[in-house]
Amino acid sequence: MPAAWASVAVLGIGAGATVPVSAAEAATGDGAKASTRFDRRDLKSAINGIHRAGMPGVYAEVRDDRRVWRDAAGVADVKTGRPVTPNMRHRVGSITKTFTAVAVMQQVEQGSIELDAPIGRYLPQLVPGERGRRITVRMLLNHTSGLPDYLPYAFPSLQNFPAEGSTKSLDDNRFRQWHPVELIRMGLAAPPADEPGVAPGTYSNTNYLLLGQLLEKVSGVEAEQYITRNVIEPAGLRNTGFPTGTNIKGPHAEIYEAFFGLINPPRDYTVYNMSWVSTGAGLVSTVDDMNRFYGMLLAGRIVKRSSLEQMQRTVPVISQTGEIVDYGLGLHRYTIAGCGTFWGHDGTVWGAQTLSMTSVDGKRQMSIAMNLVRWNKLDASGRPQHHPIDDALSAFQKEAVCD
Template identity: 40%
Template sequence: MKRGLRALLTATTVLAVIATPAAAIAVPAKPDRAELQSGLDEVVAVSAVGALAEVRDEQGVWRSTSGVAERGTTRPVAVNNRFRAGSITKTFLATVVLQLADEDRLRLDDTVGAWLPGVVPNGHRITVRHLLNHTSGVPDYRPTLILPPEPGFLENRWRTWTAAELIQRAVATPPTFQPPGSAFAYSNTNYLLLGQIVEKATRHSYGEEIERRVIRPLHLHGTSMPGTDRKIRGPHLNGYVPIRYNDNEAPQLVDFTAMNPSLFGAGGELISTTKDLNRFFKALLTGDLLPPHLLDEMKTPGTKNGTYGLGLAWRDTTCGPRIYGNDGDAVSYQSYAFTTEDGHHQAAIALTPDFRTNPDKTVDKLLDKAFCP
């Protein structure tokens, strides 16, 4: 799902002077990372229980954390903590779809109707490309569900949702716009449909294909597709949702770490780490996963002046460089991972929101600090 996120490995400025018979030689020092740490601390102060980040640049790797991993405890966030990565799953799935296109097992201009007859109204006009770049007009299933802060949201935390069930809920409402390709509207349903198409094309689940084609080849040891597994295996942050039990009282944060991730499915079930997300986006943007022409397709916006291509988003930093990646909202977790086009400069951030404010603006400031030192 879309939109959503970090104390202990800060680097300080060190000047090393090596004495030689001829002269003292100053060795270039790593930059002071205090600004990054203050930015991460601000994210927690404004909008999160805990947060972690990894920044990679020409000066090396900076990993750090802030806040706590679990409310009501002093358990610190660890730099290797796992989290639900939400819509960053979409970039992994889009990579698989484009690999299948490269293998001529599907085409970007294939229609949904050809792959999934009768599943989507107007499916004969909606293409795989429209699904990837959110220009299909297929409604999002998320607004059809009971969502926080409604207490009823918790009643479904263990429920297994099928993709067919969620798609059916979405298409029971009118299209967001028509004709397909004429506008942009973010819809998680698009990626449920892509997951089904991948399964038809390969005869394997989309999760198996992501594991086989991306996770294992890149040795992403902290990354998994959990399916219906309710737990986050290994070290992780606890996540929370706001629930209002009484109309006259403020919402209470309820632990939502364990839940059935079929709620997110092909559009958001991924569990990962900041290190793994940086490794994935570097491999993607430097051509290890896709040939150049398909990577170019991925970077092409679906609408004029858009900032979302085929499962890949981008933004321009205040200092100039464009950064590519995605962000993810998994209800109780939010994550952000962006990389420069050459793969030399990266930042991945994850947090457990406390819902006092939207963390996006504070995270944007931190990303600017990471890419514009």
């Protein structure tokens, strides 16, 4: 697979009331208490820096225990200049994987699923034979199944990128309604990434579409419906859900895909049928809902503490950017030098990128969303070159999560 494909696919590894707070309220302190651990002026300067570096629009929320800072910078629409606001809904990509993993762990708690049982026990027609006997539910959750990602086969024009590839398949499939089994079979038919259970694992969306089918088998309802009823709604996430059509309902920004300069100017991919990722990366959410969700999860309020401990047992996994990361069961462990350890996930779909991180004690949180992706140009070897946005994002992250 070409080096650049690592950054082409759906990236997944680079609590209080959900009442929106406006940028003005965040700046003045109305609706959020002052914090002694983060400086609002520094955060404002840092988020403005991301916009100045070239990001059309960016919005974020930082929490320090009960203290909240929420703000935005830039535009939601490059044509009209409509400003971005911090309460906007956003396609959050692979952050969806944590929700799917939580739903699976709920079924584990009920005794309907065994973590170390072979997937062939539950889905013998879909994953038959030796592969079905060797791959366990846990291996799907932590990406050590050895199953490759189906994405290069769903979007075939990207396979030879950057030498000969194009973004034609992004547009060809814009309104296509995929069935998860169709995509899973693409992954099953492709050459395996590795043997089941081998570490480091290989990050693959095929795993999480299979987990969606597993949820449907044991619960008797569609996976997205199960996750909505048993994870999203009980957590009080009022602005989180799987889109039922091609549009994002409610206030949102337009989202733009640059594809490493191949699309110039960046193309608007706001309207898109997200069936190509479903239980792997299909959710829409807001920065405050994401912080609420991860805060509740790490506090043991969504699954039992014993389930959370299982989710936090990490293995090395090769990310879609080629890095080795610590990945648990739908959770990514981030270790930031001088700042500590954080749990969460990130996600990218065409045009949208998101990151959510929560400290080990659950008190310090950051969620950030951006409406432009793959802004880096490529070098001669096909690797993304450094861009000022990268430095600005790093500066904001340190300001948000480091004392």
